[in-house]
Amino acid sequence: MSPSRLIGRIAAHTVLAAGAVVMAAPFVWMLLTSIRPPEEVFGAVFDPIPSRFAGFENYGQALTASNLPRAMLNGVIVCGGILAVQLMTAIPAAYALARLSFRGRELLFALVLFGLTIPIQVPALPLYIAFANLRLLDTYFALMAPFFLTVFGLFLFRQFFRTYPEEILQAARLDGMGEFEIVWRIAAPAALPAIAAFSVFSVVAHWNDLYWPLIVITSSERATPALGILAFRDAETGGNYGALMAAASLITGPMIAGFLAARRAFVRGITMTGVR
Amino acid sequence: MRKSEEGADGVALAGIVKSFGATRVLDGIDLAIEGGEFLTLVGPSGCGKSTLLRIIAGLETADGGTVAIGGRRVDHLRPDERDVAMVFQSYALYPHMTVAGNIATPLELRRLTLAERLPLVRHLSPRRPRVMRGIMAEVRAVAETLQIGHLLDRRPAQLSGGQRQRVALGRAMVRRPRVFLMDEPLSNLDAALRVHMRSELAELHARLGITFVYVTHDQVEAMTMSSRVALMDRGRILQLGTPSDLYDHPATLAVARFIGSPPINLIEGESDGAGGVRIDGARLPIAQGVAGGTRVTVGIRPEALHPAPPRHDGPVLRARLKRAENLGAEWLLHAILPDSAGTAVVARITAAEHEAAQRAGLIGEELALAVSASGMHLFGADGARIAVRRLAGAA
Numbered sequence: 001m002s003p004s005r006l007i008g009r010i011a012a013h014t015v016l017a018a019g020a021v022v023m024a025a026p027f028v029w030m031l032l033t034s035i036r037p038p039e040e041v042f043g044a045v046f047d048p049i050p051s052r053f054a055g056f057e058n059y060g061q062a063l064t065a066s067n068l069p070r071a072m073l074n075g076v077i078v079c080g081g082i083l084a085v086q087l088m089t090a091i092p093a094a095y096a097l098a099r100l101s102f103r104g105r106e107l108l109f110a111l112v113l114f115g116l117t118i119p120i121q122v123p124a125l126p127l128y129i130a131f132a133n134l135r136l137l138d139t140y141f142a143l144m145a146p147f148f149l150t151v152f153g154l155f156l157f158r159q160f161f162r163t164y165p166e167e168i169l170q171a172a173r174l175d176g177m178g179e180f181e182i183v184w185r186i187a188a189p190a191a192l193p194a195i196a197a198f199s200v201f202s203v204v205a206h207w208n209d210l211y212w213p214l215i216v217i218t219s220s221e222r223a224t225p226a227l228g229i230l231a232f233r234d235a236e237t238g239g240n241y242g243a244l245m246a247a248a249s250l251i252t253g254p255m256i257a258g259f260l261a262a263r264r265a266f267v268r269g270i271t272m273t274g275v276r
Numbered sequence: 277m278r279k280s281e282e283g284a285d286g287v288a289l290a291g292i293v294k295s296f297g298a299t300r301v302l303d304g305i306d307l308a309i310e311g312g313e314f315l316t317l318v319g320p321s322g323c324g325k326s327t328l329l330r331i332i333a334g335l336e337t338a339d340g341g342t343v344a345i346g347g348r349r350v351d352h353l354r355p356d357e358r359d360v361a362m363v364f365q366s367y368a369l370y371p372h373m374t375v376a377g378n379i380a381t382p383l384e385l386r387r388l389t390l391a392e393r394l395p396l397v398r399h400l401s402p403r404r405p406r407v408m409r410g411i412m413a414e415v416r417a418v419a420e421t422l423q424i425g426h427l428l429d430r431r432p433a434q435l436s437g438g439q440r441q442r443v444a445l446g447r448a449m450v451r452r453p454r455v456f457l458m459d460e461p462l463s464n465l466d467a468a469l470r471v472h473m474r475s476e477l478a479e480l481h482a483r484l485g486i487t488f489v490y491v492t493h494d495q496v497e498a499m500t501m502s503s504r505v506a507l508m509d510r511g512r513i514l515q516l517g518t519p520s521d522l523y524d525h526p527a528t529l530a531v532a533r534f535i536g537s538p539p540i541n542l543i544e545g546e547s548d549g550a551g552g553v554r555i556d557g558a559r560l561p562i563a564q565g566v567a568g569g570t571r572v573t574v575g576i577r578p579e580a581l582h583p584a585p586p587r588h589d590g591p592v593l594r595a596r597l598k599r600a601e602n603l604g605a606e607w608l609l610h611a612i613l614p615d616s617a618g619t620a621v622v623a624r625i626t627a628a629e630h631e632a633a634q635r636a637g638l639i640g641e642e643l644a645l646a647v648s649a650s651g652m653h654l655f656g657a658d659g660a661r662i663a664v665r666r667l668a669g670a671a
Binding site: 165167168170171172173174175176177181186189190 | 330333335354355356360361362364365366368369370371372381382385386390393447
């Protein structure tokens with residue numbers, strides 16, 4: 001390697017490393033705070049390493065003081081439910097938009113693109129009123145329903161299906177598959193990287209979502225992970241930051257583990273579909 | 277619709293018309309494909325041959341005209357109901373399934389109900405294991421005949437091009453279709469394998485005894501495998517006939533140009549009204565009954581040109597040799613005709629003839645090329661063939 005190329009690579013890696021530090025610092029700080037004794041959190045001395053290990057009391061409090069295990073279970077139910085319905089609707093719809101020709105297809109796709117531009121805050125109020133009138137507030141259904149149809153997923157899968165070889169679909173039709181069977185037996189298995197990428201986006205977004213649960217959930221039995229953490233900011237627990245960070249570590253842990261497990265497929269899905 | 281002796285079903289196309297937007301891709305195709313024949317649709321890319329094949333398969337809908345298979349109209353039938361199988365240029369194997377899964381799929385779709393194919397639910401069917409055993413036995417039998425029995429557990433990505441080709445053939449064969457459609461199946465193979473697969477496909481056709489419709493842009497494939505060839509250009513069939521019909525009696529200039537390798541030599545000339553064609557300095561005696569002054573094109577197959585001895589009595593073209601190519605068994609003599617504005621011509625002669633001519637000193641920078649009358653074709657300015665009455669005794 002020539003010296004100039006070596007310098008170039010060192011420079012590139014330095015920039016990337018600096019970016020990585022900026023990204024990782026809050027997580028490291030969160031982990032450190034979660035094992036720090038309470039008196040040290042706002043202490044005068046700034047020392048990254050805690051003076052004594054307070055992990056047991058912080059994590060113990062995180063698990064017992066509020067309903068965090070229940071909140072995490074709720075998170076699993078809500079994220080799983082949302083993801084399942086999203087995949088079941090977005091995959092066939094994306095296939096139809098990408099590969100079937102029918103009147104109004106372009107208009108429908110334009111609407112999909114339009115839908116991408118609308119944040120949840122816009123329909124929040126009418127949705128709230130509708131759930132209230134249906135007496136569905138404070139239910140799992142109210143937590144999940146607004147997210148069942150995902151224009152982002154639809155768009156992602158459509159981009160993927162557009163690149164799928166037409167001849168394989170024609171072979172399947174000649175072999176006797178109907179369009180629904182083609183979707184699930186031929187197209188969806190090929191789209192696994194895209195599905196993995198979308199699943200990471202979807203689960204992370206709804207696991208961490210605070211805005212919508214805050215609106216429709218009032219009881220702690222239906223609290224999602226993000227709502228569960230809020231409990232540690234209450235006056236009752238006196239703003240226990242050690243326990244708060246322990247709880248935050250607990251709810252981010254599964255997300256990080258999940259992402260690492262799906263990392264390869266995630267990157268492949270993103271690069272293949274052109275959503276970069 | 278006639279059936280062959282084995283009872284194979286033919287395909288009849290009547291008045292097929294198809295446009296994509298403003299482009300007319302097929303312009304009234306009438307074609308009766310006999311049961312059990314190997315018919316090749318050949319033509320330059322964009323001539324509509326693949327579209328025609330897809331219309332037979334039901335993958336495209338014609339704007340007009342009818343398709344009948346075995347005497348029954350199939351225009352309203354879905355592709356799978358037409359009982360045709362197709363091999364695609366890209367092979368179109370299901371990438372996530374094993375070879376066995378790929379070949380078994382058409383049978384599973386026919387013999388299992390929808391519920392018996394659903395994940396989880398399918399295990400409730402008491403019938404399924406028995407049906408699947410039967411299917412797998414047939415899959416193995418087909419794989420053995422194609423010599424891919426040892427590959428059944430592989431996935432398409434782990435196979436070579438030739439092996440994928442066989443899997444695609446197996447998937448098409450296994451359900452014993454009435455008609456076998458092939459869309460440029462050999463074009464992704466390397467040259468040696470292509471030659472080998474040509475004879476295998478011809479054997480397969482002989483063994484199965486069903487109707488093959490084969491699409492290719494390669495005239496060699498068309499000539500070597502087919503019982504009949506339909507040469508297409510710009511959405512029309514220019515000529516339909518046996519390979520030798522097309523080679524020996526091309527109906528138009530375009531057919532003559534497309535069939536044959538190296539291509540036919542074409543020389544512009546003018547009829548002299550006395551049974552000959554004037555080509556500047558030379559005269560070819562082949563234009564009986566053509567009015568004088570008519571612009572014509574003379575087509576001469578490369579093998580109809582031979583180095584001529586001095587005082588050869590018969591039509592002769594003066595030529596200047598550019599290059600001689602040794603192909604082993606034969607030689608190609610590339611020359612230009614100074615008499616005809618430097619038109620390039622190719623003569624194909626056997627190695628023995630080349631050696632004899634060489635020894636007699638006939639092949640120098642300048643040489644005379646004798647034209648054998650049987651290899652000459654005459655075309656009018658509109659490209660249509662002009663029937664030639666051969667003079668008795670003409671060499």
